[in-house]
Amino acid sequence: MHTPILILVLLGVMAFAFHLGRTRSLATVGGRTGVRKLHSLPAYYGFYTALWAGLPALLVAGLWVFFEGSVITSLVVEGLPAALRDQPPAQLGLLVNDITNLANGNIVSRAVDADLRAAADHMNELRTIGKMALSVVVLSIALGAGSLAWRSVGPSMRARNRVERIVNGLLIVSSLIAIFTTVGIVMSVLFESFRFFHKIPLTDFLFGLEWSPQIALRADQVGASGAFGAIPLFAGTLLISAIALFVAVPIGLMSAIYLADYAGPRLRSYAKPVLEVLAGVPTVVYGFFAALTLAPAIRGAGEAMGLTVSSESALAAGLVMGVMIIPFVSSLSDDVINAVPQSLRDASYALGATRSETIRQVILPAALPGIMGGVLLAASRAIGETMIVVMAAGLSANLTLNPLDSVTTVTVQIVTLLVGDQEFDSAKTLAAFALGLLLFIVTLGLNIVALHIVRKYREQYE
Amino acid sequence: MFKKSLIIAAASAAMVAGGAQAAAARDYISIVGSSTVYPFATVVAEQFGKTTQFKTPKIESTGSGGGLKLFCAGVGVEHPDITNASRRIKKSEQELCAKNGVTEIVEVKIGYDGIAIANSKASPQLNMSRKDLYLALAKDVPDPKGGDKLVANPYQTWKDVNASLPDTRIEVLGPPPTSGTRDAFAELVMEHGCQEFAFIKAMKKTDKKAFQAACMGIREDGAYIEAGENDNLIVQKLEANPNALGIFGFSFLDQNADKIQGSRIDGVEPTFDTIADSSYPVSRPLFFYVKKAHIGAVPGIKEYLAEFTSDKAFGGEGYLADKGLIPMPEAERGQVMYDAKALTPMGAL
Amino acid sequence: MPVESNANRRRAIDVVNTSLKKRYAREARFRRLGFGAVILGLLFVSILFFDIIGKGYTAFVQTHIELEVYFDPAVIDPEGKRDMKEIARADFRKLSRNALRSLFPEVTKRNDRRALDAMLSSGAPHQLLEMVRHDPALIGERRVIDLIADDDIDMLIKGHIDRNAPQSDRRVKDQVIAWVDELQKQGRVKEKFNTGFFVNGDSREPELAGIGGAAAGSFYTLLVTLLLSFPIGVAAAVYLEEFAPKNRWTDLIEVNINNLAAVPSIVFGLLGLAMFINLFGLPRSAPLVGGLVLTLMTLPTIIIAARAALKSVPPSIREAALGVGASKMQTVFHHVVPLAMPGMLTGTIIGMAQALGETAPLLMIGMVAFIVDIPGGPLDPSTVLPVQVYLWADSPERAFVERTSAAILILLAFLIAMNTFAVIMRRRFERRW
DSSP states (O other), rough: OOOOHHHHHHHHHHHHHHHHHHHHHHHHSEEEEGGGGGSSSSSHHHHHHHHHHHHHHHHHHHHHHHHHHHHHHHHHHHHHHHHSSSSSSHHHHHHHHHHHHHHOOOOOOSSSOOHHHHHHHHHHHHHHHHHHHHHHHHHHHHHHHHHHHHHHHHSSHHHHHHHHHHHHHHHHHHHHHHHHHHHHHHHHHHHHHHHHHHHOOOOHHHHOEEEOOOOOTTTOOOOOOOOEEOHHHHHHHHHHHHHHHHHHHHHHHHHIIIIIIOOOOOHHHHHHHHHHHHHHHHHHHHHIIIIIIHHHHHHHHHTTTTTOOTTTTTHHHHHHHHHHHHHHHHHHHHHHHHHHHHHHHHHHHTTTOOOOIIIIIIIIIHHHHHHHHHHHHHHHHHOOOOOHHHHHOOOOOOOOOOTBBOOOOOOEEEEEHSSSSTTTSSSHHHHHHHHHHHHHHHHHHHHHEEEEEEEEOOOOOO | HHHHHHHHHHHHHHHHHHHGGSSSOOOEEEEOOOTTTHHHHHHHHHHHHSEEEEEOOOOOOOOHHHHHHTTTSSSSTTTEEEEESSOOOHHHHHHHHHHHTTEEEEEEEEEEEEEEEEEETTTTTOOOHHHHHHHBBBBBOOOSSSSSSSEEOOBHHHHHEEEEEEESSSOOEOTTTTTHHHHIIIIIHHHHHHHTTTHHHHHHHHHHHHHHHHOBBBSSSEEEEESSSSSHHHHHHHHHHHTOEEEEEEEHHTTTTTTTOOOOEEEEEOOHHHHTTTTSOEEEEEEEEGGGGBBBTTTHHHHHHHHHHHHHHTTTHHOOOTEEEEOOOHHHHHHHHHHHHHHHEEEEE | OOHHHHHHHHHHHHHHHHHHHHHHHHHHHHHHHHHHHHHHHHHHHHHHHHHHHHHHHHHHEEEEEEEEEEOOOHHHHHHHHOOHHHHHSSSSSHHHHHHHHHHHHHSSHHHHHHHHHHBBBBBHHHHHHHHHHOOGGTOOEEEEEEEBOHHHHHHHHTTTTTTSSSSGGGGGGGHHHHHHHHHHHHTTTTEEETHHHOOOOSSSSSSTSSSSSHHHHHHHHHHHHHHHHHHHHHHHHHHHIIISSSHHHHHHHHHOOOOOOOOHHHHHHHHHHIIIITTTTTTTTTTTHHHHHHHHHHHHHHHHHHHHHHHHHHHHHHHHHHTTOOOHHHHIIIIIHHHHHHHHHHHHHHHHHHHHHOOOOHTTTSSSEEEOSOOOOTTSSOOOOHHHHHHHOOOOTTTHHHHHHHHHHHHHHHHHHHHHHHHHHHHHHHHOO
């Protein structure tokens, strides 16, 4: 049986177990009339039986499938003639690839001899056996565990509590994934970062005012300078993000207010999803728009006014990024504003306040923590945005506050450093990991501060 | 509702687990490497996929360094078979390869890529020497007031550099220091240009480091704008800004000849012919590297090599030339073809 | 005393009345400001769309040249065995070439002939082969067939090449333009709907390149992402919002999630490379890995939005349910979660939209690749739509510009379809407290 079909069968078994558990619980108390004697609702007995029938079997199936490939491979290798087996592991791996290709009926690169053919047949045989064994094992576990659970069904069994405990466990596991992700990220950048700090002192990196990773591309070559100061990068990132928020927060918040409190249901139902489209436009598209339409326009306008504008000004990238994050602000503030209880509005209107006064003095303060959340989310998108700045912001690390100048951002540098042609163990490549780590730490710090503020001002309506 | 999501979660978990097993077999060639070679390799791969019974190779654009890192990670199906490079493999990379068991590497040179310095058609075509370019773009230049010392680059307009050039601000869009194109530009233009000054040339013998720092350092005061690897974007930016110059691969100039023009370098215009006969001075060789251990294990590598080194591909009138690759002279091509057929591994660098 | 209080009351009303005009004016101003913001937002959407549609709509048609092709048995199947394997190896280029050359018998010089041959796409012979494969009885027949034109001819017909520019600056020479004009006069140049664009995989010839492969890749990637991130995201949000004790651990998780939402997507790419590819040994360029990376990336977005939605369900609902004897779990799953569903769906849409348009993390896990064969499952090497846009945008051929825009249009169409679906779902549940 193929694995997907097996899983479908297993789902069928679970549904059946649900039915059986439910029926049995009713049967033990003499049908629907005795349902009050049960500890839990009949459906909980069904869930209980189904979970026992399904979860252990799925777990076993998952582990089986995970290890099946390597077990079969080692068995096949074991069965090879000694002459073929005694090869360096890498060569053996390629041989196994050929055998697998042959077994799958794909094109094979070497001449197919009897040994190879035999090994492939052996592999196919093992696979068939494995598939059958898996089906048998999984289904018997499902039936066994399911029937055990089914037998324990009775009026005094606390089925609801048991089901809820399992569900609670699943919920906890889901929320822990965030922790695992963070640990994973830290682990994957930490090692390379250490190697970087081995080459470049930490203080130079953190407090250096100059970013210019122009060190040698080759051993026999000398670059202009090898300054790895991260400050200009962060300054550039913040400048562009600030411009973006300057665009997005007023427009996003005002449109959220208008849609929530003024607009008729028709306008609301059309305008909101249309605005959400802005969030989904691929950032590559914004990047082209910024680089090719907006940046030349700003440059032209600036020169008409007698200003020197870089062709990759921070303004162009920031404005377009602002447009991109409007829906992050508006959509989330809209939800929060809608969540302010109608009673607060009614109370304010009853006191004679106009709508705008109600909004400014009642709803906004009540919704502030949520709005802050939306703005923070938008800000984090702006800081982490890559493609727009790659295309529109350029690579020169100027330490400036002038939005008409060209700046670079941390994400741009990570991309540039990682897809470059330089040697992979040079300080340049490693710097990307160090930047990733630093960016991670900085956003962590910002978020802790922001959450603290949000909590301090949070109001409860209970 | 809750049960449904539970079921979906369970099913997808099993699906993910099911994914782990399939990592074993591979029946297509896996290629990584330089974004400069990518446009050529893809054409060959497509042709190869159409005309043979093999699957079309998968080609990733990872940059030369990233490609060699993946390539040298070891022998086996999970590692790529071929890597493209816009420069030669380095000693350190070869050593890493050897450390991971990749001992026999076949080097295949496929042709040349010209590097053009171009501007919008709305402006006049420039004619400059490599010395002019050096003076316009170097970080430190010989003192214009005379004397054998270096000062921070004072030139603001092209006219400052050379009176015959127009009176416009120096503004050059070019690749970042991580790029192989930049590396080649520094070597072919900057280093050559700075040797026109006797005292710098003399430094080459006395203080090599200082010599290279003087020659290859590119100014960082805004005249040279690092514009990323997207050459199309540079072309479009040049169109929008007639005063700017851009540095990029010849194939982009070739395709956009109605919008931009290549500047004459040392009096030679970048055209197909001038690059091929190497009278245009700024061009570099392109390579790809094949893992010999994989030949005979991953299907089709030999045939791919044959396709790439055939006359109809990288020959003088082959389809790669149509895409902008500058072919090698006939004799060199014959040698490459022979080596590729014999699978001669390269020696230590 | 009553007189005085009357006077006082009158004064208060006066104050109200005199300020009323100002307050109403402010009200109107505020309202206009809000309306302006909405209009501005909608304006951005329309500018963007018009810009892209204007650039991309031409890619939906493709220039064909109508030619009478003689399926010459001497070329296709000289031995007359009708063996498909032999036929597949035949030189079909000869057929299309001969058909075109017969229209211009005066072209005899080698170079001119090459230029003439180049007017047809390198996919044209393949087109003929497919026809023969489909119907071997064609061999020996003459048929009038619309053959795909080369991208340069396509660009000329669509007006993207300036005929007035000097010849040296044009990709299409005067001679070729004359031929094209001649063909046009004979009514042989046709613009047909470009089916290939939707079903083909990637190609280096713009006239043959399609988004079929990338769309399939996007589909598998998003499927994995949706299947994992929606249930996990909702489960995590429910736990954190409804069940978690307020202690240091849950604080840590909360900070973590908020922080992950701010981590640049490229860092998730680094994680995917280190964990899924190097540690678990999953294949590079596979939609499965892309889906896993995008799951981790979109989870925080979904969790944050789902928590906000749960928070917005008034406590009275919970108290009522608990009051009639429901357990905490029953309260949450029977009452709170269904009421919070619209908000959760909003968050999921934003997360999915983000995943659909994401490029940066996929750079790190090998999905920026040239893949011709259309992937058949979540483990085949594939690319996704935005990466295809990125790759095409970087291609030197002029004809890829319109194709890039057209691919963006398709991407946006997917996005709008997803949004519409979600809006319909949301509208069925939306409620105001």
